Amino acid sequence: MDVPALHLSYLKVGDLARRTGKTVRAIHLYEELGLLAPIRSKGGYRLYHARAVDRVEWIQKLQDMGFSLTDIKAFLQVWEQSSTAPSAMQTVRDIFSEKLRETNDTLARLTKLSRELEESLAYLDSCKSCEPVHTQQQCGCCDMHGHEGHAPLLVDGITRH
Amino acid sequence: MDVPALHLSYLKVGDLARRTGKTVRAIHLYEELGLLAPIRSKGGYRLYHARAVDRVEWIQKLQDMGFSLTDIKAFLQVWEQSSTAPSAMQTVRDIFSEKLRETNDTLARLTKLSRELEESLAYLDSCKSCEPVHTQQQCGCCDMHGHEGHAPLLVDGITRH
């Protein structure tokens, strides 16, 4: 029997960690949660297939989307418990569809925030040349900004308690 | 001395909670962290000025931007410790400026994710009519999708371990 040298084809946990930018502890955790299932060397070392890199990157992507690791586990279970491809795919589709909605909501919120930040920065720029110099307690009641209304909410909120 | 009726001009903690959509506990927490400083009734009730609503909403906004409550506290301290408006404003400006960068990074990431989700959904749609029906284990190796490469990462990752 020609047993291939394991160390040539498999990754140890530290290797996987390095290739994915995760810590060893994180990878252990993923396994505890059922997201990874390495084989073991006779000495007990975890041995990962090269595909595990993809799996970890996939996990990262779902995390970026706002899924918790527990969500991801449920996700995999749904998959493994579906017997036919169409039903599994439909479930996955539903989950992704909902997440797309959420992602787009978040995008809208952040876009608004980005604009508010820009406005606030513009406002604050005119503070640099405040003359005569005010104390910060006096701030917010000067006419240096050419703003018809008042300061942007992000700035105004600092002084309001 | 004409003492105004407190209950007419001030909010109790429950009132503030209702007007901001926060819980009483959350508002207590904000106070513990130094983000709010209500006066007290003779019986010990917290009494909030109407402006406290703005302050809480401001806190919410900063949270949305990814600031922790501790960050926000530091933020306020910087403000209160600056004696002149220009120096305080400059510090605030720097913080906002950094956060704008982060926000825009996040926007870029989420935009990409949104696109990936759409691609994945399109891909999964062609699974609905899988014929002959495959088991989910067989899935990922059929030619029904007209994709030259393989499944989108978000889909492909499910089956790779």
Added chain:
DNA sequence: GTACACCCTTACGTAAACGTAAGGGTTCGA
């Protein structure tokens, strides 16, 4: 003057995603 809603403080509980430390084996090249 009493009921009922609301408030007080204190303090422990919770969930997520790991960090960190202890005590001890495993690999593998030299």
Added chain:
DNA sequence: TCGAACCCTTACGTTTACGTAAGGGTGTAC
């Protein structure tokens, strides 16, 4: 065969932003 580097399990610690419960006052409308 030895040592350095790496791995194992177990298990407690950490942070954030509150939740929740206990035991007991307060406010106010009737």
